[in-house]
Amino acid sequence: MSNNDSLSNDKKLDRRDFFRKTAALSATALAGTSIFADDDAIMKTPEWATKWGDPVTTNLYGIPSAYEHNVTRRSTELLSSGNFRASIAVTPIHESKGIITPNGLFFSRSHGGTAHIDPEEYRLMIHGLVEKPIVLTLAQLKRYPSVTRIHFIECPANGGQEWRATQFNSVQFAKGFMASAEWTGVYIKTILDDLGIKPEAQWMLAEGGDSSKMGRTVPMDKVLDDAMIVWGQNGEALRPEQGYPVRLLLPGWEGNLCVKWLRRLEFAAEPWYCKEETSKYTALKPSGKAIQHFYANEVNSTVVSPSPEIPWTDLPDGAVVEIEGLAWSGMGTITGVDFSLDGGRTYVQAELKGLVLPKSWTRWSYMHTYKKGDKLLLTSRAMDDAGFIQPTIDEETSVMGVESVYHRNAVETWEVTENGEVNHVQIRS
Amino acid sequence: MFKLDRKLILSASVFTAAALFVAGCAGGGLGFSNSNTAHAKPSIDGGVFYPVVNGKTGPYLVDRVAAPMKINHGRIPTENELKAWDTDVMPDGTGLPEGHGNASEGSDIYDAKCGSCHGDFGAGGAGYPSLAKGNAYSMMETLKSQRSEEGAEGPNRVFGVYWPQASTLWWYIKDAMPHQATGTLTEDEVYALTAYILKLNEIKIDGVLVDDDYELDREKFLKIVMPNKDGFEPKIDGPNSLPGVRAYYANPANYGAIKVKPSERCMKDCQKPTVKNVYVTNGGIKDFVPPMATAKDLPKVESKEFNAAKSYEENCAMCHANKSMGAPAIGDAKAWAAVNKKGMDAVYKNGIEGINGMPAKGGANLSDAEFKLIVDYIVNLSK
Numbered sequence: 001m002s003n004n005d006s007l008s009n010d011k012k013l014d015r016r017d018f019f020r021k022t023a024a025l026s027a028t029a030l031a032g033t034s035i036f037a038d039d040d041a042i043m044k045t046p047e048w049a050t051k052w053g054d055p056v057t058t059n060l061y062g063i064p065s066a067y068e069h070n071v072t073r074r075s076t077e078l079l080s081s082g083n084f085r086a087s088i089a090v091t092p093i094h095e096s097k098g099i100i101t102p103n104g105l106f107f108s109r110s111h112g113g114t115a116h117i118d119p120e121e122y123r124l125m126i127h128g129l130v131e132k133p134i135v136l137t138l139a140q141l142k143r144y145p146s147v148t149r150i151h152f153i154e155c156p157a158n159g160g161q162e163w164r165a166t167q168f169n170s171v172q173f174a175k176g177f178m179a180s181a182e183w184t185g186v187y188i189k190t191i192l193d194d195l196g197i198k199p200e201a202q203w204m205l206a207e208g209g210d211s212s213k214m215g216r217t218v219p220m221d222k223v224l225d226d227a228m229i230v231w232g233q234n235g236e237a238l239r240p241e242q243g244y245p246v247r248l249l250l251p252g253w254e255g256n257l258c259v260k261w262l263r264r265l266e267f268a269a270e271p272w273y274c275k276e277e278t279s280k281y282t283a284l285k286p287s288g289k290a291i292q293h294f295y296a297n298e299v300n301s302t303v304v305s306p307s308p309e310i311p312w313t314d315l316p317d318g319a320v321v322e323i324e325g326l327a328w329s330g331m332g333t334i335t336g337v338d339f340s341l342d343g344g345r346t347y348v349q350a351e352l353k354g355l356v357l358p359k360s361w362t363r364w365s366y367m368h369t370y371k372k373g374d375k376l377l378l379t380s381r382a383m384d385d386a387g388f389i390q391p392t393i394d395e396e397t398s399v400m401g402v403e404s405v406y407h408r409n410a411v412e413t414w415e416v417t418e419n420g421e422v423n424h425v426q427i428r429s
Numbered sequence: 430m431f432k433l434d435r436k437l438i439l440s441a442s443v444f445t446a447a448a449l450f451v452a453g454c455a456g457g458g459l460g461f462s463n464s465n466t467a468h469a470k471p472s473i474d475g476g477v478f479y480p481v482v483n484g485k486t487g488p489y490l491v492d493r494v495a496a497p498m499k500i501n502h503g504r505i506p507t508e509n510e511l512k513a514w515d516t517d518v519m520p521d522g523t524g525l526p527e528g529h530g531n532a533s534e535g536s537d538i539y540d541a542k543c544g545s546c547h548g549d550f551g552a553g554g555a556g557y558p559s560l561a562k563g564n565a566y567s568m569m570e571t572l573k574s575q576r577s578e579e580g581a582e583g584p585n586r587v588f589g590v591y592w593p594q595a596s597t598l599w600w601y602i603k604d605a606m607p608h609q610a611t612g613t614l615t616e617d618e619v620y621a622l623t624a625y626i627l628k629l630n631e632i633k634i635d636g637v638l639v640d641d642d643y644e645l646d647r648e649k650f651l652k653i654v655m656p657n658k659d660g661f662e663p664k665i666d667g668p669n670s671l672p673g674v675r676a677y678y679a680n681p682a683n684y685g686a687i688k689v690k691p692s693e694r695c696m697k698d699c700q701k702p703t704v705k706n707v708y709v710t711n712g713g714i715k716d717f718v719p720p721m722a723t724a725k726d727l728p729k730v731e732s733k734e735f736n737a738a739k740s741y742e743e744n745c746a747m748c749h750a751n752k753s754m755g756a757p758a759i760g761d762a763k764a765w766a767a768v769n770k771k772g773m774d775a776v777y778k779n780g781i782e783g784i785n786g787m788p789a790k791g792g793a794n795l796s797d798a799e800f801k802l803i804v805d806y807i808v809n810l811s812k
Binding site: 135167172274298394 | 471472473474475476477478479486487488489492495496498499500501502503504505506510511514515516517519520521556557558569572573574575576577583584586588591592593594596597600601604605608611612660661662663665666667668670671674675678681682683684685686687688689690691694695696697698699700701703704705706707708709710712713714715716717718719721722723724725726727728743744747792
């Protein structure tokens with residue numbers, strides 16, 4: 001109306017003139033058909049608008065829209081060990097929404113393939129340095145009072161292929177060795193209330209019942225804190241890929257420690273030296289010494305939108321666009337995320353969004369006005385309530401070298417080119 | 430009482446042990462904290478410990494009725510049940526059964542059951558780890574190698590060079606090998622295979638080099654000192670190791686982490702002038718399965734029919750793609766002529782039941798009919 005207002009002020013038009021003029025303007029606007037072609041999506045009537053849809057009895061366990069078929073976990077030959085049976089399929093975090101990953105997209109790692117366990121034949125054995133060893137059926141386990149928590153699980157090799165340089169021009173592969181869910185189960189300390197733990201117990205062995213018998217040693221600190229035995233994920237039973245019917249959940253700690261297809265917990269005074277806590281999941285430093293029992297995934301973050309997968313090539317000049325990312329820490333709660341458009345030379349604070357929970361994905365946002373042709377370097381840097389901040393690549397490699405494989409949490413940078421393409425880069429000196 | 434404003438959660442006999450872990454909670458959790466975000470003490474991992482304060486742990490409400498209740502589900506396992514599942518082997522020999530075997534026997538078992546994946550002499554194969562790279566003691570120096578520069582050799586992390594305990598190997602072979610048929614080796618076979626792998630790594634036991642005739646048994650096994658026994662930190666052995674682990678993770682400098690007061694973090698001029706962008710070279714790794722795509726469209730309708738070529742790639746190519754794994758390679762007319770001489774019924778049968786290093790159906794989950802289609806596919810391409 002401001003144009004019309006100024007028109008009426010300047011020319012002192014009477015009401016009749018005014019309406020005549022605006023009617024003419026409207027006619028011109030309608031004549032806009034010569035500028036914009038009719039949109040077929042509006043003008044043509046699609047089949048779904050007139051024909052019956054599926055009966056409600058179709059897909060009684062729902063499946064995603066067929067149009068979403070490209071939103072899947074993916075693997076690569078590099079990670080295909082054991083004919084894809086000692087391997088990993090990673091989460092499409094470029095398509096992630098909020099802080100919950102759908103169960104079908106939750107990253108999947110196994111050491112002997114995905115086992116399919118009959119829940120009627122499932123047993124959990126707890127023994128060793130306890131006053132009373134026990135065997136539980138699944139039904140008995142589920143009768144314990146349940147606890148529900150939102151936590152991410154991250155493979156400590158997330159980003160571990162890129163200590164020396166970027167190798168993946170993809171956020172799914174560079175950062176998707178993780179996912180986040182709402183888990184339901186029981187605290188192990190609740191079960192230990194019944195059993196009584198002997199004073200000399202320092203360690204717990206958690207072992208899977210799949211063909212790989214994957215085992216890990218867990219210190220009692222974690223067992224008596226927030227360690228859980230879980231059977232529920234996002235409101236349903238665990239998927240086979242997540243250890244159906246039961247897995248261990250050690251909030252914030254290496255995904256590998258969250259043993260799937262869990263069948264046995266044993267308590268002892270000495271640690272076990274399992275295969276996956278010696279040959280792998282140990283971080284070799286330049287001194288030649290390796291960190292073992294490297295428990296928590298440290299504070300971390302990344303931009304997830306835009307991404308090499310879904311870039312800004314179709315973004316018009318002047319568009320106001322939301323840059324979104326994830327931040328997470330296995331050592332506490334995210335307290336803030338700093339964001340940089342110049343690769344980490346200058347930072348401003350990004351906005352945290354939604355629920356901010358301990359040891360959970362946390363979503364952050366930065367609103368940006370896009371200028372076509374601008375070259376940008378998008379870098380994020382998260383902090384947690386334990387006081388940690390993400391290091392630069394130089395800072396992290398100066399201590400850890402480039403051969404440690406695991407626990408890489410230096411800041412990530414995503415380049416936006418003049419054409420709006422997005423590339424994974426590293427800022428190094 | 431102590432521990433998270435619940436009633437005493439463990440039996441009295443446990444009090445001392447529990448106090449070791451949660452000491453400070455009672456005072457810390459209930460004394461210091463006035464808010465839900467306050468934490469009494471660091472966690473063992475260097476992070477935050479969230480005590481229960483005013484009925485909440487962090488942002489979560491705790492069920493104050495359920496938490497202190499005794500539940501008592503389940504039953505005590507039988508001796509036999511414990512024996513069946515408690516098969517782990519610890520460094521001090523706990524769980525290690527009697528038995529014996531030598532490297533020469535181990536070599537034969539290896540060639541029959543392991544070599545198809547791990548390669549000749551443990552050299553490794555496509556997607557399967559190598560088990561030895563020669564003399565382990567002389568390779569120790571490589572653990573300090575860093576491939577920061579082009580062409581530099583990386584550290585050698587095979588069993589003999591890197592693993593701190595031999596018990597890990599014995600236990601892993603017994604419970605988790607061969608990969609497609611785990612738990613099928615006898616104790617003597619595991620001793621023999623262990624002797625063979627020790628031999629490939631040129632390990633000495635009590636000053637004696639493990640050679641073909643070295644008869645490994647439980648007593649000798651427990652004398653093995655792995656070259657890299659002391660190569661790991663923090664220390665986890667001994668009756669009071671947990672305080673050491675806590676201390677290790679309380680120091681961020683040990684593991685490349687950085688703590689900073691939020692008010693003191695760098696917001697401007699945070700980089701050296703020498704920084705540069707490092708790009709993915711040559712397109713990087715992009716053999717994704719399935720290929721990367723983001724279109725929102727309808728999927729191409731895949732044929733419901735069994736696709737032998739696709740199944741071959743998924744299940745057989747690892748060993749049959751070329752000669753290196755010892756299996757007759759696809760396209761090798763000479764090798765397949767020798768196989769086919771037995772007649773197709775025998776070829777099918779051998780494949781379905783397994784032959785030499787090949788497990789039944791190559792370890793694939795296929796019907797006999799599907800498996801035969803793959804055999805036909807390979808044979809047709811190998812004429």
